[in-house]
Structure formats: C-alpha cells, structure tokens
Amino acid sequence: MAEQSPEIKGGGSLILAWQVRNKRILMVGGGEVAAGRIVNLLNADAKVTVVSPREGLNPEVAYRIKHNQVTYIDRKFQPSDLDDPSIVMVLTAVDDPVAGSEIYKLCKEKRIPANIADVPPECDFYFGSVHRDGPLQIMVSTNGKGPKLANIVRRQIAANLPSNIGDAISQVGVLRRKLRKVAPGIEEGPKRMQWYVCAVI
Ligand SMILES: C[C@@]1(CC(=O)O)C2=NC(=C\c3[nH]c(c(CCC(=O)O)c3CC(=O)O)Cc3[nH]c(c(CC(=O)O)c3CCC(=O)O)/C=C3\N/C(=C\2)[C@@H](CCC(=O)O)[C@]3(C)CC(=O)O)/[C@H]1CCC(=O)O
Numbered sequence: 747m748a749e750q751s752p753e754i755k756g757g758g759s760l761i762l763a764w765q766v767r768n769k770r771i772l773m774v775g776g777g778e779v780a781a782g783r784i785v786n787l788l789n790a791d792a793k794v795t796v797v798s799p800r801e802g803l804n805p806e807v808a809y810r811i812k813h814n815q816v817t818y819i820d821r822k823f824q825p826s827d828l829d830d831p832s833i834v835m836v837l838t839a840v841d842d843p844v845a846g847s848e849i850y851k852l853c854k855e856k857r858i859p860a861n862i863a864d865v866p867p868e869c870d871f872y873f874g875s876v877h878r879d880g881p882l883q884i885m886v887s888t889n890g891k892g893p894k895l896a897n898i899v900r901r902q903i904a905a906n907l908p909s910n911i912g913d914a915i916s917q918v919g920v921l922r923r924k925l926r927k928v929a930p931g932i933e934e935g936p937k938r939m940q941w942y943v944c945a946v947i
Pocket residue numbers: 782861862863864865866869871872873874875876886887888889890891892893894895896897900
C-alpha cells in the first residue's frame with residue numbers, strides 16, 4: 747500500500763477556491779494593480795474597503811468608488827485600519843515598499859492573511875492568472891517563478907476549452923440541485939450519482 751502512495755513533491759502551493767462572499771477585505775492602494783485585485787474580489791462577492799489617497803486613484807478604482815461598489819477611505823493607510831475585526835484578508839498594491847512591509851508585519855501580529863503585491867516573502871498567498879467562464883474558474887500559478895508565463899499558459903488553456911463550457915457547467919449545477927431535492931439523503935448519494943452520470947454522459 748505504502749508503495750502506491752503518491753510521491754511527495756514539495757515546493758508547491760495549496761491551491762484553494764477561497765469563499766469570501768460577504769466577508770470584509772481591505773485593499774490598500776488604488777492604482778492599476780489594485781484595480782485588477784478589486785475586480786477579482788467583487789467577482790467573489792466580497793465586501794471591499796479601499797484605503798488610498800484620492801489623488802493616486804486609477805480611473806477604474808475611482809469608478810468603483812463612485813458607484814458604491816466598494817467602501818472608500820481617502821487617505822494613506824493607518825494601523826487602526828486593521829482594528830475592524832471583520833477583516834479576513836488584506837491586500838496591498840502600493841508604490842511604497844516600506845509601507846507594504848510595515849502593513850505585512852501588522853497583519854502578521856493580528857494573524858490576518860495578507861498579500862503584498864510583488865513581494866513574495868511578504869505574501870501568505872499568491873495571486874494567479876485566472877480564466878473565468880460563469881461557474882468555471884481556472885487558475886494558473888508558477889509559484890512565483892514567472893507570472894508572465896502564467897498569463898501565457900492560462901491563455902493557451904482557455905483557447906482549447908469548448909466555447910459553451912461555462913453554460914454546460916451551469917446546467918450541471920441545476921441538475922445536481924434537482925437531484926438533491928428528489929433524493930436528499932446522504933445515503934442516497936450513490937443513487938444520485940448514477941442518475942447524474944446517465945443524464946450527463
Ligand atoms: C499572475 C498575476 C496575477 C495578479 O497579480 O493578479 C501575478 N503577476 C501578474 C503579472 C505580472 N507581474 C509582474 C509582471 C512584469 C513582468 C515580469 O516580471 O514577468 C507581470 C506581467 C504583466 O503585467 O503582464 C511583476 C512581478 N510580479 C511578482 C514579482 C516579484 C517577484 O517575482 O519576485 C514581479 C517582478 C517585479 C520586478 O522585477 O521588479 C510577483 C508575483 N506576481 C504574482 C502574480 C505572484 C506569482 C504568480 C505566479 O508565479 O504564477 C507573485 C509572486 C505575488 C503576487 O503579487 O501575488 C499577474 C498576471 C495576471 C494575468 O495577466 O493573467
């Protein structure tokens with residue numbers, strides 16, 4: 747049995763689909779990189795607070811603020827910004843490495859997971875290059891080796907997917923929900939799976 751166990755190849759990341767719906771995330775900085783992060787956060791239904799002086803705002807971030815898609819604090823980061831106990835994650839994308847390091851240290855004291863953009867040693871998690879089509883999400887990570895390559899690999903994968911894959915997965919979701927209503931019991935799992943396989947394949 748032990749011989750059949752998968753060989754351990756350390757040095758990877760634990761890739762997860764983190765559920766942040768209705769959870770508060772602090773975004774420090776309002777430039778171009780922050781604009782991209784905010785899209786990812788809002789697409790995951792997070793509640794986003796942006797702290798960044800108005801004069802440095804990227805037009806896209808200014809748009810999110812104007813349309814109340816995020817909560818906005820018009821100034822530089824202050825340590826008291828981390829006092830809100832509902833904050834579950836902190837992201838920074840600031841053009842000031844000293845400020846970034848300071849924020850990371852404070853987050854560690856408070857045990858809040860943080861990503862300081864472009865500073866791998868100050869990231870509890872990395873971002874990746876993401877393809878999204880409805881419920882389908884594919885993230886490519888190179889574990890810090892080559893973010894640009896992650897972008898290229900992600901595009902190659904996306905180009906080879908069926909064009910209707912997102913819709914197809916949505917339909918599968920509807921079917922699974924219906925089957926759960928017809929046969930809700932935990933012990934009915936195998937039966938559900940059998941119906942499901944008959945319908946899908
Ligand atoms: C995937 C993506 C997601 C995102 O950020 O949303 C992402 N970087 C992207 C693009 C990108 N970043 C950089 C360039 C300039 C060209 C180049 O240098 O290649 C480009 C290319 C571009 O802009 O096209 C500069 C850069 N980035 C990092 C360093 C520091 C270092 O490596 O030491 C430096 C060098 C700074 C310097 O040298 O001065 C570090 C990180 N960047 C990561 C993620 C994490 C690792 C992910 C992985 O390994 O897969 C990690 C570790 C931490 C993090 O930030 O989470 C996004 C592509 C999204 C997309 O387009 O699909």
